[in-house]
Amino acid sequence: MELLEQRIRQDGQILPGGILKVDNFLNHQIDPQLMYEMAQEFKRLFADAGVNKVLTIEASGIAMAIMAAHAFGCPLVFAKKSKSKNISHEVYSVEVPSFTHGNTNTVVVSRQYLHAGDRVLLIDDFLATGAALVGLKALVEQAGGSVVGAGIAIEKAFQGGGDKLRAEGLRVESLARIASMGDDGTIEFC
Amino acid sequence: MELLEQRIRQDGQILPGGILKVDNFLNHQIDPQLMYEMAQEFKRLFADAGVNKVLTIEASGIAMAIMAAHAFGCPLVFAKKSKSKNISHEVYSVEVPSFTHGNTNTVVVSRQYLHAGDRVLLIDDFLATGAALVGLKALVEQAGGSVVGAGIAIEKAFQGGGDKLRAEGLRVESLARIASMGDDGTIEFC
Numbered sequence: 001m002e003l004l005e006q007r008i009r010q011d012g013q014i015l016p017g018g019i020l021k022v023d024n025f026l027n028h029q030i031d032p033q034l035m036y037e038m039a040q041e042f043k044r045l046f047a048d049a050g051v052n053k054v055l056t057i058e059a060s061g062i063a064m065a066i067m068a069a070h071a072f073g074c075p076l077v078f079a080k081k082s083k084s085k086n087i088s089h090e091v092y093s094v095e096v097p098s099f100t101h102g103n104t105n106t107v108v109v110s111r112q113y114l115h116a117g118d119r120v121l122l123i124d125d126f127l128a129t130g131a132a133l134v135g136l137k138a139l140v141e142q143a144g145g146s147v148v149g150a151g152i153a154i155e156k157a158f159q160g161g162g163d164k165l166r167a168e169g170l171r172v173e174s175l176a177r178i179a180s181m182g183d184d185g186t187i188e189f190c
Numbered sequence: 191m192e193l194l195e196q197r198i199r200q201d202g203q204i205l206p207g208g209i210l211k212v213d214n215f216l217n218h219q220i221d222p223q224l225m226y227e228m229a230q231e232f233k234r235l236f237a238d239a240g241v242n243k244v245l246t247i248e249a250s251g252i253a254m255a256i257m258a259a260h261a262f263g264c265p266l267v268f269a270k271k272s273k274s275k276n277i278s279h280e281v282y283s284v285e286v287p288s289f290t291h292g293n294t295n296t297v298v299v300s301r302q303y304l305h306a307g308d309r310v311l312l313i314d315d316f317l318a319t320g321a322a323l324v325g326l327k328a329l330v331e332q333a334g335g336s337v338v339g340a341g342i343a344i345e346k347a348f349q350g351g352g353d354k355l356r357a358e359g360l361r362v363e364s365l366a367r368i369a370s371m372g373d374d375g376t377i378e379f380c
Contacts, residue, residue, distance in 0.1 A: 023300065024302065024303070025265075028267065028268065028270065028299075028300055028303060029265050029266070029267045029300075029302075029303040030256060030259070030265065030266045030267075030268070031265060032256050032257075032259040032260035032263075032264075032265070032266060033260065033263070035256060035260070036260060058248065058249035059248035059249040059252060059268070059270075062249060062252040062253055062256075063252055063253070063256040063266065066220060066222050066225060066252075066253040066256060066257065067222075067256065067260075069220070069222040070222035070223065070225070070226060070257075073222075073223070074222075075215075075219050075220065075221060075222070076219070076220045076222060076253065077218065077219045077220075078218065078220070078249070080218065080249075083291075101273075109218075110213065110218055110219075112214065112219075113214070113218060113219040
């Protein structure tokens with residue numbers, strides 16, 4: 001998506017350790033018009049997928065995901081990072097390692113909000129190793145639902161998570177796919 | 191706002207300890223059309239306030255707040271709960287006690303995203319004791335900006351936080367104000 005690539009070139013910052021900082025429009029300060037445009041693109045891409053629910057993970061995916069849910073006319077559910085290791089029987093849960101923070105989170109969704117028969121579109125701001133998507137997909141499958149695909153803002157294609165998931169049969173649509181990031185601040189898109 | 195009050199009556203659940211559970215439309219599963227309608231109402235209420243930024247706190251305020259920011263045509267900034275007690279000089283920070291979780295969070299916003307001259311609308315899903323709003327207001331004031339008011343989905347008026355803030359001169363607009371909640375599940379609005 002040209003609009004998002006332009007914005008990354010203009011406002012993205014490359015930090016040591018392969019971190020792309022986009023927190024002035026995507027995940028700390030957020031541009032709502034960009035979220036709206038991305039949601040329209042997801043709606044176009046997944047128009048025929050029968051989406052009846054959007055699922056994301058707190059916190060920075062929520063802004064994109066609510067706009068996407070609005071475009072599809074369906075509810076958004078966001079998976080929560082659990083503070084407790086004692087997981088109740090009222091939730092589906094999964095362990096998700098975080099590339100950025102170097103830790104593992106227990107992520108939960110209430111059993112009330114994921115069901116057999118659901119056709120779920122996963123939404124997230126970043127795709128790197130794919131761990132978050134694997135976790136979200138597992139939550140949907142615990143409920144007996146189907147994942148129709150994943151809509152991602154920025155895929156770091158060089159980390160391989162997206163292609164691995166595609167090879168496993170998941171439809172992954174990333175609006176910007178980064179082939180490489182140079183230490184001099186240059187970004188190459190796929 | 192009639193639409194929100196109806197939804198609370200229909201889908202809200204009262205739990206022991208004065209907790210109103212609205213996680214099937216507001217803060218776990220989220221109804222995007224309701225978020226959109228609430229955002230339009232905030233836009234109407236604060237039309238002349240010169241809002242140039244919306245500020246909320248992660249995670250459950252983000253969905254409402256991005257819709258509000260879209261209605262105002264301005265950026266959303268969300269304050270983050272810091273995992274670290276070592277706060278960098280690059281952020282404004284404040285301590286916010288949580289009524290629901292019984293703990294205190296250090297909440298931060300990057301200095302890049304709040305400025306002197308900003309006219310900030312605070313948005314949050316709940317107002318009870320007012321601690322979150324007090325914290326968000328302090329962050330704006332650390333930056334030298336002005337808070338033009340607060341837009342809240344559900345105010346638990348019986349906990350007094352809203353009226354205390356109004357008495358101090360803050361404009362607080364709550365779309366549903368709860369006067370009392372009975373142990374039998376009844377809810378009375380102001």
